[in-house]
Amino acid sequence: MALRRCWRLPGVVPRLLWTSTVQPGASVPGGRMSVSSLGKNHPGCKTTELLLRRFSSGPPSTDVSYDQLKQLLAGRKSVVVDVREPWELREYGFIPGSINVPLGQVNTALQLSSEEFKEKYGDEMPQQTDNIVFTCLAGVRSKNALNTAASLGYKHVQHYPGGWQDWVKNEQHK
Numbered sequence: 001m002a003l004r005r006c007w008r009l010p011g012v013v014p015r016l017l018w019t020s021t022v023q024p025g026a027s028v029p030g031g032r033m034s035v036s037s038l039g040k041n042h043p044g045c046k047t048t049e050l051l052l053r054r055f056s057s058g059p060p061s062t063d064v065s066y067d068q069l070k071q072l073l074a075g076r077k078s079v080v081v082d083v084r085e086p087w088e089l090r091e092y093g094f095i096p097g098s099i100n101v102p103l104g105q106v107n108t109a110l111q112l113s114s115e116e117f118k119e120k121y122g123d124e125m126p127q128q129t130d131n132i133v134f135t136c137l138a139g140v141r142s143k144n145a146l147n148t149a150a151s152l153g154y155k156h157v158q159h160y161p162g163g164w165q166d167w168v169k170n171e172q173h174k
Contacts, residue, residue, distance in 0.1 A: 062146055064133050064158045066170045073097050078133045079126040081106075083145045084164070088137065095135060095167055099123045103141045106148050128154050135160040135167075 064072070072078040073096070080098040082089065089100055099121055101109045109117060110126070117125035126132045132154060134142035139161035146159045160166070 062158045064160045066160075066162060066166055069095075069133060069135075069160050069167075072131070072133060078131040078158075079124075080133045080135060080160075081126070081145065082164075083134055083136045083141045088164075092137075092164060093168070095164070098135065101145075103136070103145055106145045107152070110149060110152050110154070126154070128152075129156070130154075131156040131158070133158045133160055136163045138163045138165050 069078075069080070073080065080095060082094055082098040082100050083103040083106060084100070085102050086100060094100065101121055109121065112120070112125065114125045117123075132149060134145040134149070134157070136142040136145075139159065142159035142161070142163060146157045149157045162169075
């Protein structure tokens, strides 16, 4: 397997690329990796087919399952922030222990002082080192909130992609 370093992939951090007969999606020996085709004859690289190797040392998944969220809530290991509008929580319900910060206010709320946050949202402000899980109705707004928090320097942010709809479905089965 010939390794090559390609520095001219626009918008991509330089990565090790290689030429191989391994098919995309095939398992690669030596650890948990995924292989995906980048295309043929990419400008700046002399290989005919480039494959990208993504190592397990990459960023952890930002998605939290129902069971993971239940464990985090039970252990009080995360701050759960529901980014739906207050009327949605009143009408449909909310995850017990969550803080309501509507999506349109997340950017501003996470830049308030601790005292201002507690006064406005009725709970302690998440710190940049806290594990924060964002949730909404079905995972779209929570993903946006996650991106906003990450851009503000929050290190341990996740979201519950199933949102309230998945929560209710799972709670009804118990």
